[in-house]
Amino acid sequence: MKAPTRIRAVVDSASGTPGSVRHSLVFLGTAAVAAEVLLALADGAAAAAGGLAVITAVALALGRYAAGGGAEDSGYRRPVRLLASRAPALGGWRHVVSKTLADDGEAHFPTVMRPQLQRLFAARLAERHGVAMYRNPQRARALVGPELWPWIDPQAAAPGPTLPEPVLRLLLDRLETL
Numbered sequence: 408m409k410a411p412t413r414i415r416a417v418v419d420s421a422s423g424t425p426g427s428v429r430h431s432l433v434f435l436g437t438a439a440v441a442a443e444v445l446l447a448l449a450d451g452a453a454a455a456a457g458g459l460a461v462i463t464a465v466a467l468a469l470g471r472y473a474a475g476g477g478a479e480d481s482g483y484r485r486p487v488r489l490l491a492s493r494a495p496a497l498g499g500w501r502h503v504v505s506k507t508l509a510d511d512g513e514a515h516f517p518t519v520m521r522p523q524l525q526r527l528f529a530a531r532l533a534e535r536h537g538v539a540m541y542r543n544p545q546r547a548r549a550l551v552g553p554e555l556w557p558w559i560d561p562q563a564a565a566p567g568p569t570l571p572e573p574v575l576r577l578l579l580d581r582l583e584t585l
Contacts, residue, residue: 439466504575516570524578525559531585555581 424430439462447455504520529540532547540547541561548556555578557566
């Protein structure tokens, strides 16, 4: 005779299906108790106390890892890689801006300033919004704004040969607010 579905569900949830968290915890708990009993029988109370300390430490470390404690502070989990290179820095930013806004900025803007702005926007979009600018340009455009997007669009040429100072100010303001 076959057991009713409700009774089978209760039995399955109590024992846990192989590979489930409940099943794993039951298995590990049983193994820990068995190890403690064997230590107590073989070497006495001192060995059992040492074994209990080791089991407790391992259980706490695994519990912390499973709960996500290692995600922020210890780097055990692989970080999400939305940028193709290292995060951009602002070293020499004054020099980059002054060269771009100078009279001969036509060569400097497309080769230095625009790629630097693109990296800064890509880093900010990835960091704060989880958007990969190069893989999801439509979402990045929506976040940056259609009026500023052409100046940093990685798939199109810039709207002009130089970057006007008011546009640069707007881009930097938008970068701060993202």
